[in-house]
Amino acid sequence: MLLVIGVISIMTMRLFYLQVIHHGYYNRLAISNRIQRERMVAPRGLIRASDGSKLVVNVPVYQISLVPGKITGREDRLELACEWLGIDSENLFDSLAEWKKKYPDGREMPVVQSAEKGQISILMENRSLFPFFKLVMKHRRQYPEGDLATHVLGYVGEVTDEELKDDDRFRPGDLTGRTGIEYKYDEYLRGDAGVRIIEISAEGIKVGEYDGISHDNDFDEFVQSRSPVPGCDLYLTIDLDLQKVMEREFDCDRGCIIAMDPSTGGILGAVSRPSYDPNIFMGGISEKDWNMLHGDPAKPLFNRTIQATYPPASTFKLIVCYGALYFELVPKNAWLEPCYGGYQFGNRYFRCWKPEGHGYANMFDAIVNSCDVYFYQIGERMNADQFAYAGRIFGLGRKTGVDLPSEARGTLPDHSYFDRRFGKRKWTKGHLLNYSIGQGEVLTTPIQLCQMVAMIANGGKRIKPHLVDRVVDTEGAEIYRSDNTAVPISQMNNKILKFIQRSMVAVVSGEHGTGRASRIPGVTSAGKTGTAQNSGEDHALFVAYAPVEAPEIAVAIIMENAGHGGAMAAPMARRILSAYFNPGAAWNGKFMYGKTIVAGADR
Amino acid sequence: MAEKNLRNMEWGILIPGLILICIGLANLYSVGHVPEELRETFQMGGRDYFHRQLIWSAAGLVAMIVAFAIPFRYYEGSAVVFYGVSLISLVVVLLLEPLKGSSRWISIGFFRFQPSELMKIAVIFILARYLSEKKNDPNRFRVISLAILVVLVPFTLILKQPDLGTALVFPALLFPVLYWRGLNEGVMILFLTPAISAFLTVYSESTISDGTYPFPLLVFFLMILVVAYRRRRRLFQSLSLVAINLGVMFIIPTLMDMLKPYQQRRIMAFLRPESDILGMGWQVYQSKVAIGSGGFTGKGFLQGTQKLFAFLPERHSDFAFSVLAEERGFVGGLVVLILFSLIIARGFYLATKVKNRFASMAIIGICSYFTFHVIVNIGMTIGLAPVTGLPLPFLSYGGSSMLVSCFLLGVLLNFGSSFYEY
Known part of the structure; x- marks a missing residue:
């Protein structure tokens, strides 16, 4: 009898310890469980000719990426998904193994850069079946005038690991100018990413936007939702x-x-x-x-007007x-x-x-x-x-x-x-x-x-x-x-x-x-x-x-x-x-x- | 056999029991509840635990009334037959096709039940019957061997299913009853300490690999030495106590080394969920988060986020208490603990009050049943006990558990209302 009383009171104490003394800690965990900060990439500024016509614009594309941590135990489903999406699964598994070796931190591997409509709808409809696939909307640079003034405009690329380390505004997958105007005016073009606070379920299903946290002093680290500020437009002197x-x-x-x-x-x-x-x-x-571009003796990447x-x-x-x-x-x-x-x-x-x-x-x-x-x-x-x-x-x-x-x-x-x-x-x-x-x-x-x-x-x-x-x-x-x-x-x-x-x-x-x-x-x-x-x-x-x-x-x-x-x-x-x-x-x-x-x- | 006297009704048992059933139903309603605007996101079709549990609760009430109505001597009379039937069904279940990797259920039409639950009742009665006979003094070797055998057979069969959690219920029923019957303290200690030693040794071994000192094991060994010193008059018993415990502490590590690595990992995960954060540890972690985030008064009925967003696994069955503690907070958890304590305390009081020896033994068995389930289940949700599949009586979803708990409650009421009979 004494033993029973002892154990029950230990349990009561434990309950008190968890629920009253450490309530804040666990409450924080419970919120971070279901609250995610979703970053909204700011669209890059446009580049226009002197008359305002667009030389470089953005087009939204859906990138399909693979979350390595969510694959374990679902390999057969991944194969099925590949079949549905029309991806060569053997190839994918090979590159996945390579990717995992290269990035042991479990970061997402881009699989399809610009998904087709059919692929998007397959993934949207089967989110819970294929939790390892993630659809990310991205902006992609497009050139309405084709390869007009290519060397002047330059090109963009995704940020490298070093750049991520140097500039805390960058997140993996962000675009940054590599050469030309895109590089020189990156600060203006880049814009400011926004944040959306969303609730997700254990299966990673988005439940909705969450606005309760920003009023709670306990959660300083969660900032308020903020819409992205698009980058500035550049007007060139180009006729x-x-x-x-x-x-x-x-x-x-x-x-x-x-x-x-x-x-x-x-x-x-x-x-x-x-x-x-x-x-x-x-x-x-x-x-x-x-390698082809760099090995070419004619140096196609070389902007002869200023570099030669x-x-x-x-x-x-x-x-x-x-x-x-x-x-x-x-x-x-x-x-x-x-x-x-x-x-x-x-x-x-x-x-x-x-x-x-x-x-x-x-x-x-x-x-x-x-x-x-x-x-x-x-x-x-x-x-x-x-x-x-x-x-x-x-x-x-x-x-x-x-x-x-x-x-x-x-x-x-x-x-x-x-x-x-x-x-x-x-x-x-x-x-x-x-x-x-x-x-x-x-x-x-x-x-x-x-x-x-x-x-x-x-x-x-x-x-x-x-x-x-x-x-x-x-x-x-x-x-x-x-x-x-x-x-x-x-x-x-x-x-x-x-x-x-x-x-x-x-x-x-x-x-x-x-x-x-x-x-x-x-x-x-x-x-x-x-x-x-x-x-x-x-x-x-x-x-x-x-x-x-x-x-x-x-x-x-x-x-x-x-x-x-x-x-x-x-x-x-x-x-x-x-x-x-x-x-x-x-x-x-x-x-x-x-x-x-x-x-x-x-x- | 006198008429049941409703004036002798044990309200102190009946009312907490009924309240617990209601709390359990409300809790399951909350588990299945999804706010209107989120219906599309969370399709909970086929998970209508509340309505099914409603039926089980009704069935449980019937079982309780039946258990109350049966003349209590019938329990004594039918104990052996009942035990036999349960044993046979346990064997049958092992021969059937395994379901979800283990053979725990027997299906009869729509009805699916766990023979192991039946066996819990059977063991309580047969132990009570056997030990209530005056000639069967548990301090005699023959008697204690037989009692252990009675428990060991279902224990082994259930271990084979495999269901370690349920199997452990049986020793937990045996020792309190033996103690109540007057088993020598020294013998008790001789039986129980090696088990604790084994547990602590394995536990310590895993902590040593983390670089911490095996403090609990050393303290426990010191306690054993103190006990042995105080009982030095019985030199043989004291020496064997120390020897057996020391032996266990040295044999267990070598036994562990003989196991395959995955088996070792599984044992570790069982004893220390936090070492396996992505497996069993995940459940305990999320359960602690749920309970802790509930705070003093809870998040409010239907407001639990851990349960709604499905972070909490097995939230309808094994971790039902976590949902309750999340939504009702410390107050709610304490109420549940107090209600169970009331039943158990009243039960122990009854065990001293009833005149009939069989009834007294059985009551101790029933109280042990509730105590063990409550401690192991709630202990698991708050990270004090290993993760077993043991349900929390009245609160966890499940027909077999509900029926057995209600039946045993009915038996308590039955014995209590005829306490004056010899």
Whole structure:
């Protein structure tokens, strides 16, 4: 009897201990049993062209993922589910085993990135039969204009483990920008995830939303439901029509074009080839695709407009001209030694591009017909620092600061550079002769060339190249606007600039101008050709701006291994500029200048 | 045989019993209850425990009345036959097709019953009958051997089903009755301590692997030494007490090592549910969460979340008490404990009051039955006892349990109202 009383009172004490003393603890457990915080991913901001048309949008997709912890004992049902969903079960079990080895923390394994309607309804109807499958709604990036401006837009990927560790706002499966605008403006695009507090049953069935906790002081760790804040929309400076034309007309396998508004620095269009399909990065790129993209010698992931460096070739003569006149090394109108197809300097013979020679030429003629011999003689008179000075004024040799990641700097050698590169007094005037025609050590990115032309066009004002015009939040409020100002440079000698502009006009419209093939009716344009020698076939270069009176557009075209700039790149400029100035008029390839002129034009 | 005298009705047993039945029914109603707006999410079709238990309760009341009406000497007279029939049905059940991996039920038409429940009644009566005879002094070797045999046979048969929890009821019935009949204290201790030693040894072994000191085992051994010292006059008994317990403590680990790993794990999980949090431990964990979250006054009738969201397993049967404690809190749990204590205490009082020796023995057996079930079941839900399948009388869903509990309650009332008869 005593024993019974003892045991019963022990039980009473235990009951008291559980229910009264530790009530809070167990109550918390009971609530966390059935309350789950469901994270609502914020839709990423859209990326739009300058006219507001969408370049990157979101589409909701349902991802099917597998919860490894809920499979044990239900393997046969998993096989059945695979059969119903049309998934290869053997394959799935193999990858599951691999997944479990890789992530022993039991995280969910994505099985189907974008489920079809049939698959979704099968899973919805059989939730309790297949508790191991989870349907997660996700946003996926979609490109309404296809692979338009792929390199500029960049792509997104799911966050990596390191990023998860570094930034506590991330959760597995979140998207983050990897390159391009998507990367650079990730903070704006990302948005803010929301939280929904829901009740679930032991079988994981969602019962409903729960709002009782937020009023209970015991449960500080459960925050209130909060709706997600979508990411901000970006308006690019990209002119959609021009970009389309550029994409269509750029028929070269490798190379790039970039077009800029000379008065603001806004990039109107940019094409880099070869390109890639941004869709393959959705939901994690496969190793095979990744290796293919990375192993490709043509480097499709490489954004040539800002990452590639090329010898500027004859386009650099504009800079040399500025330097020579600025430092008054030659009188503007004086003839130098005539060109007979080459120039003997010491024991080396430097060839002009035209074997029969240009004869006597002054600065103006030398730019128009791009005479190398004339510029060799300038190179003889000009020192390395003077080259660098002229180049630096036009923004060469340093990053333009465009709002894209991993921009290249290029090389604009000065005295100390040559000293470092070759050793003191180990380099000769010969290097500078090459420098004077834009070959040798000097390297520029296409965007630098485009900026250079834009600065010539706008009368020597410093501009900041950029792609994003403004950032607008969901309420329509502008929260960022790009710097569109063109700042005059005090050292800029405007007389020389005017001279350069005149000579560039003659390059296009002059009888012997190397850029004749870029002429377009109704609009006066200015340009400069270039043919960059390199280990393989020459690169064709052409820089231009138009209209001369009030420049609206500056372009730089680089066609790798395509041949002469005047023959290859200048006609491309014509096609693009004529389409830009005659919107709507379809270019049939014939309406202005016959192919014969193109063939006759050289550099 | 005199007419039953309703003035001698044991209200102290009948009323707590009836209240418990009502509480059990209300509790089962709550278990099956799903709020209107959640009907679609939780389809509880085919789980209408409340209505079925209503029928069982009615049947139980009939059984109680029958048990009350039968002249009490008939129990004594039919004990042997009853035991025989129960034994046969236990053998039959083992030969039948196993259901859900164990052979516990015999189906007769719609009716499915557990012979092991029947056997509990039979063992109580046959022990009472055998030990109530004056010549059968339990301190004699022949008598105690026979008594143990009477229990050991159903014990083994039920162990074979396999149903360890139910099997353990039988020794729990035997020893109180033997003690009541006057079994020597020393012999009692000699029988009971090795079992506790074995339990504690296995328990300690699992805690040692966790790195904790086997404290309970050492304390228990010290207690044995103290008892042995105090009883040093009976040197042989004291020495064998120490020797047997020491032997158990050394043999058990070697026996455990001979078992296969999965068997070892199962024993561990039985004794220490918290070591197997995803298996049996899960049930106990969720049960503790349910009870603890109930608090002092509970979440309110029909408001239990652990039960509604199905976190609590076996919430209609083994863990019915957890639902009650969740919804009614400490107050509700205490009321149930007090009601059971009333029945048991009144029962023990009756055992001293009744003049008939058979009735007295049987009452002790019945009280042991209730006590053991209550302690093991509620102990399990609050994490003090291992997880067995033992139901809580009147509260757990189940026909056999309800009928047997009501019947035994009726027997108590029967004996109580004729306490004056020899």
